Amino acid sequence: MPDVVQSWPQLVLASSSPRRRDLLAQIGVAPGRIASPDIDETAHRDEKPADYAARLAVEKALAVARGEGEVVLAGDTTVALGRRILHQARDPAEVGFFLKQLSGRRHTVWSAVAVIAADGRIRQRCTRNIVRFKRLSQEEIAAYCASGEGVGKAGGYAIQGRAAGLIDFISGSHSAVVGLPLFETRALLKAAGLSID
Template sequence: MYPFIYLASQSPRRSQLLTQLGVQHELLLAGPEEDAESLEEHLSGESPETYVQRVTHLKLLAALQRRKARGLPEAPVLCADTTVALGQTIYAKPLDADDAVRMLQALSGQTHGVLTAVAIGLNEKVAQACSESNVTFARMSESEIRAYVASGEPMGKAGAYAVQGLAAAHISRISGSYTGIMGLPLFETAQLLKSLT
């Protein structure tokens, strides 16, 4: 595995998970001149899996350009994107508290998919993987949903929840990759880093 990589993600969880893997990294974040949000636009008829992989690839291309433009030393660049899907419906990050309530009402009592795509680029070489897991929420009452949203935790999270936070009290079952649900599947990430050596 590489002794050092760039992480093109604002997620503190992804940074913590890379540290858990023993991978030294430095953040390579978009500047104000970049329209990073537009990369996450969902195309009509696009499946959740196609969407998350396309968005991750676009983020990686932007980050590779960023490294070059800033004249930073060469090292692998890692990007990831997580999306929550109930059937073919994608639940991105909530726009506001009302949007978070709407999402959690839809996920309550249901099993949904969590897809995290990871892409790593070095020079012209790009390696990509996608982890798919399932999360089952117990039925949540209106007051439980509103109390959780009031905690502020759902904001900035795909599907309006964090598996490693307060939401764990409402999750009855998980299958797949716990770290993938958190935002960076460590097994797939380690395999991708190995493939670049």
Template sequence: MDSSSPQGASPVLCLASASPRRRDLLASIGVPVSVLPSDVDETPYPGEQATAYVTRLAIAKANAAIPHTPLPTLGSDTAVVIDGAILGKPVDASDAAAMLRRLSGRTHQVVTAVAVTGPCGVLYRCVSTDVALRRITAQEIDRYWLTGEPADKAGGYAIQGLAAVFVEAIKGSYSAVVGLPLHETAQLLHQQGVPIWMGHYNSHT
């Protein structure tokens, strides 16, 4: 189990995800974590809607970590959705190109669920954000794939990375598009008694 602790603080939460983006987002609000990725089958059920899909996976990931840690656990999952279809991580360059062509010049939804276990059982929230991309040329799509960034990203792009130049506008939670809706996450952590802002206080005498 790896740990990520703001300013040396002891972990107060187990992050059931290998995502460095989620770890960094939690660190940004002063929540030191132990990292324990959950091995959960991420195949959507036939006809499963995106909200139900990401919520199911977030809860499953959080629950899978419970036997391995005394800490509250956090699971999360994100899906890119357009025309009702869930876009996962691209399997190769042609798959990534097909995704970006589909998203080019249109508005799509990024749906992220977060679940936190603790004294109150399993609490969860799901957030949907609208993301509008400008038109992306075929040359840009090819060059973007060569950067290596799209390979492990849902929908084939990273809003916080090089693909930021494609984003015209967002309506909703930016951090949820990156991987974790911080407003809702902080509320869940508070309900489960998990502190935030650790290591971020100045002492005054």
């Protein structure tokens, strides 16, 4: 984390995820305020995972009230096995169900970010990242489920936590899999007028 984290009073983080706030701090940015967007996250019929992630990022940004001069930032992380979206695991049993499907296989993590500039212009990016779990034993799956870490996480796991020890391959951005593609986020914030060093 940088020595200096600069507060941007005009930046609004449209997210209830503490991970996104922490990720912004890694590039020296602290939002002036945080607001939780309230949207329907149901996928549309036949909606592709990349389109779903990009749509939700924009909808989250639009769902937050924006004051004069404010810039709104929102993100969405979607885990997909082929074209099937693995939503946020509701309980330990669903964490186990997801991990059994992901065991020994590659899957895609789509991480989208959307920024609404002070002038109302919307910019967005969506990144594609590939992750592979090692072949998981029943004991490993049971232990991860018991930890409670995967509940409420897309795909039923958190790469920034215990799951890191079960993942043997990643292609793309680690921060994107955690919850926010920092390279793209920094570029979009600069395009929106924030002078990030």
